[in-house]
Amino acid sequence: MEKLRIVFMGTPDFAVGILDQIVKNNYNIVGVITAADKPAGRGQKIKYSAVKEYALANNLNLLQPTNLKDESFLAELKSLNANLQIVVAFRMLPKVVWEMPSLGTFNLHASLLPNYRGAAPINWAIINGETKTGVTTFFIDDKIDTGAMILSSETEIDPNENAGQLHDRLMNLGSNTVIETLTLIEKGNITTTIQKEDDDIKTAYKLNKENCKIDWSKSSLEINNLIRGLSPYPASWCFFTDKEHEWNVKIYESKIILEAHNFSTGKIISTKKELKVATKDGFIQVLSLQFPGKKKMTTPELLNGITFSDEAKAL
Numbered sequence: 001m002e003k004l005r006i007v008f009m010g011t012p013d014f015a016v017g018i019l020d021q022i023v024k025n026n027y028n029i030v031g032v033i034t035a036a037d038k039p040a041g042r043g044q045k046i047k048y049s050a051v052k053e054y055a056l057a058n059n060l061n062l063l064q065p066t067n068l069k070d071e072s073f074l075a076e077l078k079s080l081n082a083n084l085q086i087v088v089a090f091r092m093l094p095k096v097v098w099e100m101p102s103l104g105t106f107n108l109h110a111s112l113l114p115n116y117r118g119a120a121p122i123n124w125a126i127i128n129g130e131t132k133t134g135v136t137t138f139f140i141d142d143k144i145d146t147g148a149m150i151l152s153s154e155t156e157i158d159p160n161e162n163a164g165q166l167h168d169r170l171m172n173l174g175s176n177t178v179i180e181t182l183t184l185i186e187k188g189n190i191t192t193t194i195q196k197e198d199d200d201i202k203t204a205y206k207l208n209k210e211n212c213k214i215d216w217s218k219s220s221l222e223i224n225n226l227i228r229g230l231s232p233y234p235a236s237w238c239f240f241t242d243k244e245h246e247w248n249v250k251i252y253e254s255k256i257i258l259e260a261h262n263f264s265t266g267k268i269i270s271t272k273k274e275l276k277v278a279t280k281d282g283f284i285q286v287l288s289l290q291f292p293g294k295k296k297m298t299t300p301e302l303l304n305g306i307t308f309s310d311e312a313k314a315l
Contacts, residue, residue, distance in 0.1 A: 002186065004027055004084050005081060006086060007086070008022065009085065012049070014171050017175055018088045020054065030080045031082065033077075035064065087140065088107070104140075105139065107145070108136070108177065109136050111133055113195055117201070125157060131157055135173050137149070155173055207230070207234055212236055212237060214236050214314070220257070231253060235252055242312040249289055249291055249314075250290040261282070268313060273299070274303075
């Protein structure tokens, strides 16, 4: 059994959950690589990545290269003498990096590959109305999320679950799957499966302002899935207009009401406690939302301070 010397690469909270499990299982982590510090927020204060915070708190050897092909970084990485690298939510690695360790470099991806390769697999699984998803470990090759698969673990998606809740469950599932993968590598009895390529593979596109905007002409189910799939971050959005007012509104939580009506699509119907938007097959009842310059609030909290007229519309 080969003693593992691991370099871990990752940046966000999702990666911390996995790193923590590796540490708790007493694996030898000889280095942690994460994104360089960058200014964030209104004050442009320097913000550390979640993985950096964890590495500092646990006295792990930390590297923050800005260029993964930089000669001095590559020399430092080589000097760690790692025989395995693990990547979780980091960035694309140059060949010179992923080829370096003798046992290879494996990645944990938050989908059942080959579906949902790309930047936002958790979000798109919900947006597209999937009923199941999972995690996959695979050896990195020269493309994105295409390498030979080691293990995958599956879980059902609850119809009321949002991306934040699924993120946390997949982080736990991923932690266990990474430990199982490490056990197989240690024992030297890894078998891999080549990913099948076909035209039906779904992609986890990068999220942007356009694909996060609500299209009120879609079905109630599709709209509700978009809202769930983008909650709590980055959040779905649309415009609310009422007479001369227009607001850019984020919607975090909603409920489907399927019923026939004669309202035009996008019409806002509100009472003192309830706000719903007409769709082609019913209504989306908005349960929590955020107006510009305000904090996130429940609909009754919003309706304490604002009244919509008969002309109000969601665009």
